[in-house]
């Protein structure tokens with residue numbers, strides 16, 4: 001059978017939620033005084049949007065095959081991402097057989113090495129790669145998880161990230177991860193507030209519910225050590241992204257300093273098999289949290305996962321909705337997933353990439369059976385305006 005080829009690559013931007021899930025309105029828990037590396041500047045302490053966290057917006061990459069079938073995927077990359085996809089990467093796709101996923105990935109990565117390697121460029125490569133998997137699934141009439149080797153369990157199990165772990169518990173999630181709100185710049189008073197809040201949530205959820213803390217790269221080694229030891233007393237299950245992602249050495253030291261049953265985790269801002277090799281070989285964390293929308297896409301995540309598996313490490317994907325679900329259901333070393341509570345008060349389950357996608361599944365009672373629609377099984381919501389800023 002002659003393989004289908006890619007006829008066109010189109011890159012669009014969208015605002016107001018979607019893959020750039022920090023792009024929310026006012027009064028959302030996700031932008032309410034969360035500790036960040038920018039919190040040392042008082043002007044940028046209250047809101048992450050104030051220093052530009054949502055400046056990129058969502059990128060939507062569409063790939064159309066020569067029979068008109070279209071695959072798509074989304075990531076955080078907005079207009080600069082659209083430029084990279086259309087003006088640089090499209091050349092490696094248009095006219096190519098859809099099934100040449102490996103070659104296309106290698107060409108996108110190798111051709112962008114001089115300005116890429118991590119961050120924005122890898123976000124764009126991820127979206128193109130995921131769009132390719134979506135297209136392949138649609139052409140073969142199979143869900144992506146089937147293309148990856150098939151499901152190893154019947155359903156996915158979730159913990160929830162948000163400001164209300166107590167409500168997450170009532171909704172059936174296996175655990176709740178809270179954002180850290182006060183970092184080193186807020187001194188001992190800030191640390192006392194964090195401990196008091198954590199202790200009161202622990203009181204509400206009881207001793208057995210998993211409680212985690214997401215520090216979003218905001219701490220230093222000394223502060224993270226003191227905070228981790230203090231919260232260990234209150235049953236902190238893992239401390240996430242405590243340090244800046246480039247400081248592999250301090251992560252390794254933090255892991256040595258904290259009690260073994262308090263897990264050190266990171267990886268959502270890491271990319272490629274080489275980045276994760278560094279985390280794993282240097283003993284930076286107990287398990288890794290790659291984001292398939294940012295780490296290089298599905299093609300790269302499968303390699304990262306094999307690397308982790310060979311060291312007995314779990315891969316608990318960060319966010320990324322259906323793209324993570326189709327991955328996690330196929331891997332023995334990804335036994336549970338994250339669900340980001342995108343309701344402004346973290347009180348209801350709403351789809352993670354709402355309003356951009358239609359048919360986006362959500363956990364019910366903390367669990368999800370993955371629909372077997374072709375590709376990633378989602379559609380673009382025609383009511384969300386898309387803009388195509390560059391046409392190659």
Ligand SMILES: C[C@H](O)[C@H](O)CC(=O)C(=O)O
Nearest residue numbers: 034161179214216318340
């Ligand atoms: C809640 C965190 O600050 C961030 O917005 C999301 C994140 O790091 C995670 O879901 O993990």
Ligand SMILES: [Mg+2]
Nearest residue numbers: 214240241268
């Ligand atoms: Mg995180």
